[in-house]
Structures are given as structure tokens and as C-alpha cells.
Amino acid sequence: MDKLRIRGGEALQGVVPISGAKNAALPTMAACLLTEGTLFLENIPNLVDVQAMRALLEALGVTCHADLHAHRFSLSARSVKSVTAPYDLVRKMRASILALGPLVARHGTAKVSLPGGCAIGVRPVDLHLKGLEALGASINLKDGYICAEAPKGGLVGNVVTFPVVSVTGTENILMAATLARGTTTIINAALEPEISDLATCLNAMGAKITGHGTTTITIEGVPRLKGATHTILPDRIEAGTYALAAMITHGTLTLQASGLEQLLPSALTVFAHMGAQIDCRENHIAVSSSCELCSHDITTEPFPGYPTDLQAQAMAVLSLVPGSSIIRETIWENRFMHVAELVRMGADISVHGLTAVVRGVPALLGAPVMATDLRASFGLVLAGLAAKGETIINRIYHLDRGYEAVPEKLAACGASIERISAE
Numbered sequence: 561m562d563k564l565r566i567r568g569g570e571a572l573q574g575v576v577p578i579s580g581a582k583n584a585a586l587p588t589m590a591a592c593l594l595t596e597g598t599l600f601l602e603n604i605p606n607l608v609d610v611q612a613m614r615a616l617l618e619a620l621g622v623t624c625h626a627d628l629h630a631h632r633f634s635l636s637a638r639s640v641k642s643v644t645a646p647y648d649l650v651r652k653m654r655a656s657i658l659a660l661g662p663l664v665a666r667h668g669t670a671k672v673s674l675p676g677g678c679a680i681g682v683r684p685v686d687l688h689l690k691g692l693e694a695l696g697a698s699i700n701l702k703d704g705y706i707c708a709e710a711p712k713g714g715l716v717g718n719v720v721t722f723p724v725v726s727v728t729g730t731e732n733i734l735m736a737a738t739l740a741r742g743t744t745t746i747i748n749a750a751l752e753p754e755i756s757d758l759a760t761c762l763n764a765m766g767a768k769i770t771g772h773g774t775t776t777i778t779i780e781g782v783p784r785l786k787g788a789t790h791t792i793l794p795d796r797i798e799a800g801t802y803a804l805a806a807m808i809t810h811g812t813l814t815l816q817a818s819g820l821e822q823l824l825p826s827a828l829t830v831f832a833h834m835g836a837q838i839d840c841r842e843n844h845i846a847v848s849s850s851c852e853l854c855s856h857d858i859t860t861e862p863f864p865g866y867p868t869d870l871q872a873q874a875m876a877v878l879s880l881v882p883g884s885s886i887i888r889e890t891i892w893e894n895r896f897m898h899v900a901e902l903v904r905m906g907a908d909i910s911v912h913g914l915t916a917v918v919r920g921v922p923a924l925l926g927a928p929v930m931a932t933d934l935r936a937s938f939g940l941v942l943a944g945l946a947a948k949g950e951t952i953i954n955r956i957y958h959l960d961r962g963y964e965a966v967p968e969k970l971a972a973c974g975a976s977i978e979r980i981s982a983e
């Protein structure tokens with residue numbers, strides 16, 4: 561398994577090109593199942609999770625052509641030969657559940673493995689299933705699989721209320737409702753920008769969606785969708801991660817992508833309160849922190865609150881800030897696995913249930929550490945960039961799932977970092 565070797569102490573200076581958003585690419589790729597037309601997607605990031613979604617779609621019979629260098633995909637589900645998403649593919653990437661809604665909507669049936677949990681939590685999909693049942697689907701769980709059947713005439717529009725905000729739950733129902741007969745209203749829909757990006761793509765395919773970006777989304781079902789071309793929005797979590805890299809190394813990074821200010825409202829506010837200088841422009845954001853940073857309490861919340869996917873990264877920064885910071889994780893029940901690894905580097909962090917108390921220390925010391933999940937792995941990268949000495953990060957396949965070209969992007973800004981390929 562590949563590792564990363566980082567020698568800390570360099571103040572990062574330079575430009576970071578921000579890739580397309582992983583969490584927009586995955587649902588939009590799944591949307592190809594809704595039509596026999598061809599879906600052309602631009603700005604698709606080169607990620608392990610994107611390749612996993614491609615493998616799942618091809619197993620279903622989708623024809624995929626990818627120009628990875630140009631970040632361009634074309635997907636055609638004209639001849640879908642299977643409606644089964646097998647366990648060995650779904651277990652590698654939970655977002656495979658996003659095949660469920662489109663398959664039931666267009667083919668009337670689907671058999672999708674239950675995703676199972678992952679490192680950060682149990683991650684149930686009950687709200688996805690209840691939403692499809694509200695649209696008339698019958699759902700049975702058998703041998704670890706979700707077996708879903710639409711009524712004879714297809715799904716039927718209805719009101720779908722989410723008692724808990726669910727990003728992929730909203731996305732599954734949004735996609736399924738595009739082909740349902742009649743009107744569907746999603747209440748307490750997720751507000752994440754990736755939802756609006758998906759809705760924009762679906763409308764380009766001929767769907768009739770309004771209200772995306774608010775908590776109430778209305779979908780007028782249509783008989784069929786057509787192919788379209790869509791450009792994925794920038795990855796706000798990648799951008800926030802590199803902003804924190806500028807902060808922890810007391811450098812200056814220019815994050816190159818348009819509209820980042822609207823994509824990171826709370827995170828940029830928190831970073832500014834922590835003492836970062838932030839200059840927002842149309843096509844980039846410059847982040848620097850020459851002076852000492854300040855401690856800050858953080859509570860993760862659904863958009864537009866502070867993103868849970870930036871929690872581990874912020875904790876790494878706060879571990880070097882004088883004073884105490886309280887971090888409350890309200891979305892996932894087990895998203896503090898990076899704490900033990902940061903403590904091995906000299907951080908002073910204690911966990912009390914879903915709350916972590918971070919007491920700043922003068923320095924972190926490089927050490928061999930273990931990545932446990934996607935965002936935690938970048939928390940360790942940030943710690944390594946600031947630590948004294950050398951840090952070796954093991955199991956960086958976690959990082960490769962959601963971040964494109966990390967060593968290259970960081971080295972281009974002066975970091976001493978290299979990938980050590982497994983023998």
C-alpha cells in the first residue's frame with residue numbers, strides 16, 4: 561500500500577487548481593441511468609471513487625468513455641443489461657446507493673447491495689428507502705440486498721419528507737422523481753451545492769425541477785429524459801482543505817476555481833475568525849496567515865453550516881493554535897479517528913462523545929501515522945506539513961478516493977512531499 565513521506569516546516573506559497581467536486585460527480589454520473597441518451601460530463605476529477613462509480617455503471621451495462629486528462633466523461637445507458645449493483649462493488653463506495661433511484665425510476669426494478677457501514681459511522685439508508693416507498697416502490701431486504709419494484713405504471717409523484725437532512729437521500733429521490741407520474745415535493749431537502757448541481761444537470765436532460773437550493777424541491781415528472789452536457793462544479797471541500805493548508809503552514813495559497821465564496825460560506829467565516837486573511841475574487845480565493853492564528857469552536861452542520869468534511873482538517877490546524885478549541889461533530893457518530901493519530905504527533909486532544917477538546921501545543925513532531933478515512937487522511941497531511949521532522953502517512957488509498965494529485969499540488973507550492981509506492 562502506498563505511503564506519503566512529508567518533511568514539515570515549509571510555508572506553502574503558490575496556486576492550487578481546484579478539481580471538480582467528487583460529491584457532485586458521483587450523483588451526476590448515476591443520473592446517466594435515467595436516459596437512453598448520452599450524458600457528457602466535464603470537469604470530472606480523477607479519483608478512485610469516480611473510477612468505482614464508473615466500474616459500477618459499466619457492470620450495469622453503461623457504455624463509458626473517459627478522457628481522464630481532459631476530465632471528460634461520456635456515459636450512455638442505452639443498453640443497460642443488469643439492474644443489480646453487486647456487493648463487491650457497492651462495499652467499495654457507499655455512493656453506489658445512488659444507482660437505486662434511477663434504476664427503479666427508469667427500469668421499474670433494482671437490486672442494490674446494502675452499502676454497509678464505513679469508518680465514520682453506520683451510515684443507514686433508511687430514508688432513501690422510505691422516500692422510494694412514498695413514490696410507490698415496494699422495498700424488500702433480502703440477503704443483504706435492497707430489492708425495489710416500482711408499480712406497474714411506474715413511480716408516482718408524492719410528498720417526500722426527510723426527518724433528517726440527507727445529501728444522497730435527497731439526490732436519490734430527486735433523480736427517481738424526474739420520471740415519476742405527477743408531482744413530487746421533497747420537504748427538508750439538503751441544501752448542499754452538489755444538490756443544485758445535480759438538479760441543473762437533470763433539467764438540462766429535460767427534467768422539470770424547481771426549488772433546488774432551498775429546503776423544498778418540486779419535481780414535475782416527465783415521460784423520459786434525454787442526453788445532455790454538464791460541467792461539474794468545483795470541489796468546495798478540496799478548496800477548504802487547501803485553505804487550511806495555507807493556514808497551518810503560515811503561507812499563502814491561491815485556490816483557483818470560480819464561485820468558491822458561495823460554496824464555503826461558513827468555513828471561510830471560521831477561517832477568518834481564526835485569523836486567516838482571505839481575499840475572495842470571481843475566479844479564485846487567496847488565503848494567507850502570516851500572524852498567529854486564534855483558537856475557535858466549531859460545530860459541524862448541514863450546508864450552509866460548517867461542513868463535517870472539513871472537521872478533521874480544521875482540528876489539525878487548531879492543534880497548533882494557542883488556547884482551547886471545542887469541536888462538536890453532529891453528523892457522524894465516529895468521525896474522530898484522526899485524533900489518536902494527531903496525538904501520536906504530540907497534539908493535546910481529548911474526546912468526550914461527539915465533542916473533542918483541542919488544546920494548542922507549540923509544535924507537532926513528525927511520526928509514522930495511519931490514515932483511517934478520506935478526510936481524516938488529509939488532516940494528517942496538514943499536521944505533517946507543519947510538524948518538525950518527517951511524517952510517514954500509511955494507507956493513503958483513503959486520500960486517493962477523494963483528492964486528486966495531492967503530492968503534485970502540494971509540491972508545486974513548496975511542500976517537501978513524495979509518494980512512496982508499495983514494493
Ligand code: EPZ
Nearest residue numbers: 583655683684685686687688724725726727728869891934
Ligand atoms: C454525503 O454523505 C457526503 N457523501 C459525505 O461526504 C458527507 O459527509 C455527508 O453527505 C454530510 O454532508 C456524498 O455526497 C457522496 P447524509 P451521505 O445522508 O449522503 C443520517 C466525503 O468525505 N442518515 O447527508 O451519506 C446519517 O446517519 C463524504 O466526501 C440517516 O439516518 O450523508 C447522518 O447522520 C463522507 N438515514 C446524516 O443523516 C439515511 O437514510 C447525514 O447523512 C441517510 C442518512
